[in-house]
Amino acid sequence: QEHLVESGGALVQAGGSLRLSCAASGRFFSRAVMGWFRQAPGKEREFVGGIMGSGGMTDYADSVKGRFTISRDNVKNAVYLQMNSLQAEDTAVYYCAAGFRWPMTEAQFVNYWGQGTQVTVSS
Numbered sequence: 001q002e003h004l005v006e007s008g009g010a011l012v013q014a015g016g017s018l019r020l021s022c023a024a025s026g027r028f029f030s031r032a033v034m035g036w037f038r039q040a041p042g043k044e045r046e047f048v049g050g051i052m053g054s055g056g057m058t059d060y061a062d063s064v065k066g067r068f069t070i071s072r073d074n075v076k077n078a079v080y081l082q083m084n085s086l087q088a089e090d091t092a093v094y095y096c097a098a099g100f101r102w103p104m105t106e107a108q109f110v111n112y113w114g115q116g117t118q119v120t121v122s123s
Contacts, residue, residue, distance in 0.1 A: 002026035002112040004096045009117030012086055016121075020081040022096030022114060033104045034072055034079040038092035038119075045095065047105040049081065059103045063089075088123040 008020040020036070035050035049060045049070040058070055064083075072079040079096060096114035097104065104110060 002028060002032065002098045004098060004112055004114035006094065006096045006114045006117040009094060009119045011120045011122065014087055014121055014123045016086050017082070017084045018086060018119060020083070020094055020096075020117060020119070022079045022081075024077045024079065024096075024098065026077075026098075026112075028100075029077045029098075030074045031100070032098045033100060033102050034070075035097045035099070035104045035110070036070060036079075036081045037095045037097055037107060037110070038090075039095070039116075040092040043092075045107050047107075048094070050102070050104045051079065052102055057102070059105065061105075083119070086119075086121045088121050090119065091121050092119060093117065094119050 003025045031053045036048040039045040067085045069082040093116040097110040098112040099110045101109045
């Protein structure tokens with residue numbers, strides 16, 4: 001069983017940067033596909049980025065390509081989301097996700113969720 005805890009959400013101005021962290025506890029972290037999803041008010045939860053267990057392959061939603069970077073540290077059991085050039089449209093609750101399917105681009109493929117962290121971008 002994976003337990004995920006996000007941190008790093010904040011209020012930031014448009015054009016700014018933010019780094020989200022997700023601490024994972026469980027036996028399968030190094031083999032799990034890790035990812036980030038987000039959900040804005042009134043919208044469905046959507047895929048943001050994913051990374052394979054080895055960290056050798058990543059995948060991103062078109063809306064964040066070139067601005068966001070996902071990474072992981074299998075020693076610290078952590079996954080990160082570096083967000084640059086933030087826009088008002090990036091405002092959402094960001095969720096850390098773990099699963100065993102690649103690519104993990106849909107919420108139905110996720111086995112474990114964190115509780116979420118709020119990111120608000122002011123324009």
